[in-house]
Amino acid sequence: MRDDRNMARVLLDRQGRTYAEEAGIRLADRPQPLYQLLVLSTLLSTRIRAGVALAAARELFAAGYRTPQAMEAASWQDRVDALGRGHYRRYDDRTATMLDNGARLCLDRWHGDLRRMHREADGDRQALRRLLTEFPGIGPTGADIFLREAQTVWPDVRPYADRRTLAGAKRLGLPANPGGLAGLVGDADFGRLASALVRVALGEESAGEVSRSAAAR
Numbered sequence: 001m002r003d004d005r006n007m008a009r010v011l012l013d014r015q016g017r018t019y020a021e022e023a024g025i026r027l028a029d030r031p032q033p034l035y036q037l038l039v040l041s042t043l044l045s046t047r048i049r050a051g052v053a054l055a056a057a058r059e060l061f062a063a064g065y066r067t068p069q070a071m072e073a074a075s076w077q078d079r080v081d082a083l084g085r086g087h088y089r090r091y092d093d094r095t096a097t098m099l100d101n102g103a104r105l106c107l108d109r110w111h112g113d114l115r116r117m118h119r120e121a122d123g124d125r126q127a128l129r130r131l132l133t134e135f136p137g138i139g140p141t142g143a144d145i146f147l148r149e150a151q152t153v154w155p156d157v158r159p160y161a162d163r164r165t166l167a168g169a170k171r172l173g174l175p176a177n178p179g180g181l182a183g184l185v186g187d188a189d190f191g192r193l194a195s196a197l198v199r200v201a202l203g204e205e206s207a208g209e210v211s212r213s214a215a216a217r
Contacts, residue, residue: 004174007214008184008193011172014213015196015205016189019044020149023057029153034114035068035106036061037149038135042098045142046091050202056086060099068103068112076100098137105135123156148198152191158182159190161197168197171207 020027025036039060043053059082065071071079079096088095110116121127125147132143144162151157159182161169170176174184174197185193199205 003214005184006217007172007174007210008181010210010214010217011196011200011205012185012189012192014210015199016192018149018152018191018195019050019054019145019198020152023054024061025057027149027153029115031113031115032067034150034153035112036066037146038102038106038114038132038138039065039071039099041132041142041146041149042102042135042137043088043095044145045137045139046095048088048090050204052087056083056088059083059086065099068106071099071103072107095137101136102138109134118154125157125160128157148194149191151194152188155187158187159194161194164198164201165194166197168200168207171200172197172210 018027020037020040023036023040025033025040027033027037036057040053040057043056044050046053060079063074063078063082065074065079065082076096079099080092083089083092083095106112106114117131118128121131128147129140129143132138132146133140138146147157147160148162148165151160159178161178161181166176169181175181181193182190196205200207200210
């Protein structure tokens with residue numbers, strides 16, 4: 001367990017940023033950053049490199065589309081152009097439409113505030129997943145991404161480890177279950193650890209380098 005904790009610390013030192021942080025989202029339990037996380041989760045759900053999805057999210061937010069009201073008010077071409085500036089071109093037409101429809105659903109169903117969705121689920125993570133998958137472009141993978149990131153501000157979701165998180169843990173020989181991983185770091189760091197493990201699973205971080213760094217400590 002001591003070695004596992006050391007490896008977890010190395011992971012946090014090397015890759016301790018959540019995807020939300022990398023997209024420029026200051027995640028908090030407030031309507032605007034939670035909506036931005038929904039947008040990021042939509043972009044990350046497609047079969048496109050994470051770096052491209054992150055760049056596209058930053059472009060959308062830089063253009064001012066940080067709320068469902070602003071996203072819906074933008075023209076379809078404005079959304080396509082912002083996605084294009086982030087090199088998110090393969091799915092830009094369809095995604096621009098999904099973002100529009102998702103913004104409308106967020107406004108109609110949740111009055112622009114995803115905390116209402118959280119309250120309706122009342123601590124039931126599976127209920128939260130179902131509600132998230134009602135958004136266009138958010139399937140099971142997108143719901144997992146959202147909850148993996150949201151656990152940093154929604155403690156009742158923690159510890160949330162999706163299949164990519166667990167795949168990264170397996171590569172490093174760490175516990176391949178949420179409870180085991182949660183024992184390696186403090187509650188506040190679990191979301192960061194989950195993101196770091198996803199980067200290992202995706203090959204954005206070398207499992208060998210992490211293991212060697214941990215052994216050298």
